[in-house]
Structure formats: structure tokens, C-alpha cells
Amino acid sequence: MAEHAVVLGGEVTALDWDTEFTSLYDRCNDQMRFTAFLMCGNWHEAEDVLQAAFLKLYLAGPKLASHSYIEGYLQQIVVRTFLAERRKVRWRREKLTDSPPESLVDSPDTEDGIVVWEALSKMPARQRAVLVLRYWNDMSIDDVATALNCSTGTVKSQTSKGLRTLREKLGPGFGQSRLEV
Template sequence: MSWDAEFTHHFDRCADSMRFTAFLLCGNHHEAEDLVQSAFLKLYLAGPGMAHREGLDAYLRQIVVRTFLAERRRVRWKREKLTGELPEVPVAGSLSEDKLVVWQALAAVPAKQRATLVLRYWHDLGVEETAAALGCTVGTVKSNTNRGLKALRQRLGREFGGLWEEVSRNA
């Protein structure tokens, strides 16, 4: 099979999943779409030189996460811009209220911790797989997971303390 055909097949199969992963990381559909387009472009350009293509899903997820983190590093601080529009939220009725609460809290967690939580709990990756995707040590994954869950629980409050784990399991 040619790389173009293989890439098209892979894109059709996992584009929606990658968009949702990017949305969990960014908290914004427009940024998520840009992130996924960039990731697929990087995958497309790397594809012809890849000797083994059986791990494309993991490789693409790694590209999405690392591109997200690189963008966040580039902009060390985020300045809010006042606009006449309300912030983007997912379409009402398509999500439970609990999921909206969790996603809003997740958007406030620091980028590396957020990426770790998304990989560990949303994608059910183990510590070693998460470390490989993030390009860091197992210890860093463990500490980012611990700090991220702590930050998430603080933002969610007592009544929503364990909601992240529940929402990610029932996704």
C-alpha cells in the first residue's frame, strides 16, 4: 500500500479521536483543530522515512501532545483578551453537566500536568507509555499525575473530588 493511501486510511480512522484528545488538552475546538492538522502534517512528512509503521496511533498521539506542550512553552504566559464574544463551550445537550465541569477544571491545570492526566486517564496509558509519549522519565509522569490530580481536585471541590476518574472511565 502506498504511503498516501495508508495515511488517508489512518486519518479517516483516528482523526476524530485525535481532535477530541487535542480538545481535552487545549479546551478550545479551534486550537484543537489547528493542533491536529499540525500533527497530521508532521506524521505525513515523517511517514515515507519510517521503517516501521505499526505504531502510528501512539506516534500520532505523541506528536499531538508534544506539539501542544511546545506551543505552551512558546507562550510562557497567557494574556486574556477581552472580546465581545463568550468563551467557546461544547454544544449544550451533547455533554453531561459533570463532563463540562471536569473539562473546565482540566483547562485550568498546567499544560504538562494536563497532558499527563489526558494520557493516563483518558487514553488509559501506563506510566511507561505516558513517559515515552511525553519524552520524560517515569518519575516525572508520577509527579505530574499527582500534582495534576491534586490541582484538579482543588478546582472541582469536595462535591466533585473523584469526578475526573469517573468521567474519564465513562467517556
């Protein structure tokens, strides 16, 4: 059982942190889970990344509870956890299991969305993270640089490379009208 400290000079107690953390989890879980899914390509890995990120945030403790940037910090932890996991398992592309692969029910529901999602899932992790943060989460270049702990120049170059890679994977005719006149 956690000890509950007394509020001294504006410090947050462990009980206050538990309440704030629960509120943050309720507010951010779905958005962060989907962000992790877009980067990972499957819900199971996204859940693992999200769980690790929330644990890291919780362990950072009450010193963060009163800060206005806590949601941004959580997003930064999610991205960095994803990238760290990718570095650990870079050598392994597929893992054999006894269960069938996930169905497309978990992926975007339009045909174009499915095609983009599949192309995105085959991209290098850093490019994928940049594209998800820039275009799905609508983050600025500076915010992405902060989340990825890199320079704005790196974000710009990874965005450029990522868009080029995505276009190559989608092919030249993607996005044009599919109706024949």
C-alpha cells in the same frame, strides 16, 4: 506533484505512503482531535494542534508507513505539539476577539463533565496532558512517558500533582451525591 518511487527491497513508495496516510487520518482523526481538545480546552486550538501534528507525520514520510507503532507516534506528536504551543504562548492567558467565546455545546454533556472539563482547562499544560493521556486515553505510565519524552517518575509525579490540583479546583464536595436525604 510527488514523484512515485519504485518499491525496492520492501521500501514504501510515495503513492503507498499517501494511501497509508489517508487511511491513518480516517482511523485516528476523531480520537486525536478529542485528545487535543481535552488538552487545549477549545476546538479551534485543538484543530490547529492536530493539523500541525498530521503535517509533521506526513513530512516524516514513507519510512514510517510500515511500522506498527505509527498511531502511537502520531499521539506522541499531538502531545508534543500541544506542549510546544503552550510554551510559545505561556505569557498570554486570554486573547480578545470580535467573536463570542465557544459555547458549552462543544464540552462534555453532563453537569459533572462540564465542571471537570472547566477545571481541567485551567490546569498547567503538562499536568493536563498527563491526566488526559492516563485517564481519558487509558495509557500506561510507560506509554505516557514515551509520548511526553520524559521518565516514568515524571509521569507519576505529574499525575499526583495533577490529581491534587484537579481535586483542589473541584472542591471537597465534588462527586458526592447531590441528593439531600
